[in-house]
Amino acid sequence: MSSEETRGVTDGWRSYELLYRTREGDVVRFNMETNESTILVTNRKFEMYKASKYEVSPDMKLVLLAYNVQPGRHTPLLLHCAAVTERDRADTDAYAQIKYTLSPSDEREIDEDGGWSLSLSVTSFLHFHRETWILNPPEVRNAHLQFAGWGPRGQQLIFIFENNIYYRATVENRSIRLVSTGKEGVIFNGLSDWLYEGGRAFAGDRFYAFGIPLDEELPEVLRKRLAYATINDTLVPRMDIPMFTGSLYPTARQYHYPKAGEENPVISLYVVNLNGPLHTIEMRRPEDQRIGEFYVTMVKWATSTKLAVNWLNRAQNISILTLCVATTGVCTKKHEDESEAWLHRQNEEPLFSSDGLRLFFTRAIPQGGRGKFFHISMSISQPNSSTDTLQSITSGDWDVTRVLAYDEDSQLIYFLSTEDDPKRRHLYSADTVGTFNRRCLSCDFTDSCGYVSGSFSPSMDYFLLNCKGPGVPYAAVYSTHDRQKVCDIELNLNLRRKLDTLQMPKVEHREINIEDYSLSVQIMKPAGFIDTSHYPLLLLVDGTPGGQSVSEQFDIDWASVLVSSFEVVAVRFDGRGSGFQGTNLLHKVQRRLGMFEEKDQLDILRFGMCHETLSQVYGGYITSLLLSSEDSMLKCAAVLSPITDFTLYASAFSERYLGPPKPDRRAYEMANLAYRASQFIDKKFLIIHPTADEKVHFQHTAKFISRLISERANYTLQIYPDEGHFIHNDATRQHLSQSLVNFFEECFRLSDFEFEEVLEEESEEEG
Known part of the structure; x- marks a missing residue:
């Protein structure tokens, strides 16, 4: 189900006002105190620009609109953006226009120089009055803009050209270059390289922290600092991505990609003062011989x-979690964690009290036989003292999945957790004094709301609750004090009416016991399912260690369509290595990737007659193991961009679970699919791989099928020339979907034929 059909609210709060986009497409701010809505920008502007994304400036006078999405030479998507002024809400001729290209934060790809292709200007028109502000500084007038975004106050702008960071206090102010060491594709200032961004290892879409505190009592001079990272890829080996179309001779797109055991990028963290003469200080990590090479995972x-x-x-x-003094660069240790396997959830941001003396963060704490679970810890610093008091606010064999807010007046901490069920997420509060009593704020709303997310207004008087399932999602605002609903924001009524006319799959959840673990299974059955009938069973394998495939989130995906259209039963399963059930279960796969996942999935198959699987990336690796297993009942499998050899994959991922490949390569050799090649001889195996996949290189598939050929194994290969890991071309996506449908439809026919033969044989034996 597309995001256009299923809507939640994620835009955020400004004081007592909530910003969001309505079903009609208008961007509005809703005032909780006056119960009034004000349109910031009408849907007419979205339609005019065909805008797909937007961002409101902190002073709510400008709105950035991303539009004209199209394939580009350097990036999979180019987005032009318009900034609409506050005056435009009345649909006058007044508007400010910002044109630049951005690659979506959830689907970024690397260009041949390691950057993103953007260009930007700001123009304001009001009837016959015209002013123009050009963001491009003179030294980079013809360069591509790599990033642009609002700061936390007013109309502050941070933007990046040629891997260098620029700043404007407002759109009218002159540009200030904050750093000039950037080198495209090699040295990244304020941007992530592939490992930190494309690999989704740690940091997300950019690597800076806009350090302008929101404390209005502070003098202005203390409210303007910027923290940013510099990532140096000089020593990181380069990867060539061949490009076959568009020219007479193939070309190569090159970027730095650290594989397992190879040189990693070097990261440094700086703080620059934005007032007066530029003064930059490097943050220095605490001296600890155990650290050596390191990642920065949170700022x-x-x-x-x-x-x-x-x-x-x-x-x-x-x-090591530290507090670094911006004026000296000295970093003091606040907490450290150590694991015999690997540390999970290392990029989560802590919460602080306004004076900085109370620090709230999640850490894995022993909870008995199931290992460690993630809970909230509170570190209290005493003024003029170097010692901190550490207390656990929550405990139990369940996980705190996210800390949302801290109310200093009531001394309550608000968070999401799995206390009710690992498949669910509910909103809780807990006292941070006394006995740390906790209470659930969302558990008794409705049976159709078992999986929620939320956010709180700055005053803590209201909270937005996004109910994400198992029923049709909705969003509403509630009073924090009495949990009474203030207003509905989105009910998804169109979707509800549409679903009432469809034969939707029946979704069941079961628990099965494997060894000492109770593991979750989700089964999707056709609406007309009959217990005595025979159905092909499709096993959906995806996710990575620590992930979760089975939850109560509402979802209508490709598998749902397959179940309804082809009378298929689809199964998802969370086995050993999955998250939210304790670190003992999670860490079972350490240095043994695939071993327990394969065994658990095969045990699931024994509960029903399963014939087919579908998966991608790490799930593609597991699916390949399942299809090639000597104990497997699988007949067919399709994999998209599968990992086949972890020595070829990103260092941060492979080393996390398998350790370094040198000096002991046994864990990597045991996980290599090439050693299973001879076991694909009698299987129907579809491998799909875009040739320009920058995340899981086509090299994985090329080396693997070479081994399949040498073993005379059966396989079908489908490639998408010059497509990246995220396929953006509509025609290509449709072709991919139809190819999968055709493949599995043929598999289902074979399964029915074999089943009929079995019935005939049984009838002959009985006769």
Whole structure:
């Protein structure tokens, strides 16, 4: 189900006002105190620009609109953006226009220089009055803009050209270059390289923290600092991505990609003062011989002068959370974690009290026989003292999945957790004094709301609740004090009416026991399912260690269509290595990737007659193991961009679970699919791989099918020339979907034929 059909609200709060886009397409701000809505920008503007994304400036006078999405030479998507002024809400001729290209944060890809292709200007028109502000500084007038975004106050702008960071206090102010060491594709200032961004290892879409505290009592000079990372890829080996179309001779797109055991990028963290002469200080991690090479996984301002930074060693089993003084660069250890396997959830931001003396963060705490679970810890610093008091706010054999807010007046902490059920997420509060009593704020709303997310207004008087399932999603605002509903924001009525006319799959959840674990299974059955009938069974394999395939989130996906259209039963399963059931279950796969996942999935198959599987990336690796297993009942499998050899994959991922490939390569050799090639001889195996996949290189498939050929194994290969890991071309996506449908439809026919033969044989034996 597309995002256009299923809507939640994620835009955010401004004081007592909630910003969101309505079903009609208008961007509005709703005032909780006056119960009034004000349109910031009409849907007419979205339609005019065909805008797909937007961002409101902190002063709510400008709205950035991303539009004209189209394939580009350097990026899969180019988005032009218009900034509509507050005056435009009345649909006058007044508007400000910002044109630049952005690649969506959830689907970024690397260009041949390691950057993103953008260009930007700001123009304002009001009837016959015209002013123009050009963001391109003189030294980079013809360069591509790589990033642009609002700061936390007013109309502050941060933007990046040629891997260098520029700043404007407002759109009218002159540009200030904050750093000039950037080198495209090699040295990244304020941007992530592939490992930190494309690999989704740690940081997300950019790597800076806009350090302008929101404390209005502070003088202006103390409210303007910027923290940013510099990532140096000089020593990281380069990867060539061949491009076959568009020219007489194939070309190559090159970027730095660290594979397992190879040189990693070097990251440094700086703070620059934005007032007066530029003054930059490097943050220095605490001296610890156990760290050596490291990742920076989290950066957040705690106060106007202190920055929280999480440092993680390359082996990813030791982390140190520090508070760094922005004026000196000295970082003081606040907490450290260590694991015999790997440390999970290392990029989560802590919460701080306004004075910075109370620090709330999640950490894995022993809870008995199932290992460790993630709970909220509170670190209290005493003024003029170097010692901190550490207390656990929550405990139990369940996980806190996210800490949302801290109310200093009531001394309550608000968070999401799996206390009710690992498949669910509910909103809770807990006292941070006394006995740490907790209460559920969302558990008794409705039976159709078992999986929620939420956010709180800055005053803590209201909270937005996004109910994400199992029923049709909806969003509403509630009073924090009495949990009474203030207003509905989105009910998805169109979707509800549409679903009432359809024969939707029946979704069942079951628990099965494997060894000492109770594991979750989701079964989707056709609406007209009959217990005595025979159905092909499709096993959906996806996710990575620590992930979750079975939850109560509402979802209508490709598998749902397959179940309804082809009378198929589809199964999802969370086995050993999955998340939210304790670290003992999670860490079972350490240095043994695929071993327990394969065994658990095969055990699931024994509960029914399963013939087919579908998966991608790491799930493609597991699916390949399942199809090739000697004990497998699988007849067919389709994999998209499968990992086949972890020595070829990103260092941060492979080393986290398998350790370094040198000096002991046994874990990598045991996980290599090439050794299973001879076991694909009698299987129907479809491998789909875009040739320009920058995440799981086509090299994985090329080496694997070479081994399949040498073993005379059966396979079908389908490629998409010059497509990246995320396929953006509509025609290509449709072709991919139809190819999968055709493949499985043929598999289902074979399954029915074999089943009929079995029935005939049984009838002959009985006769």
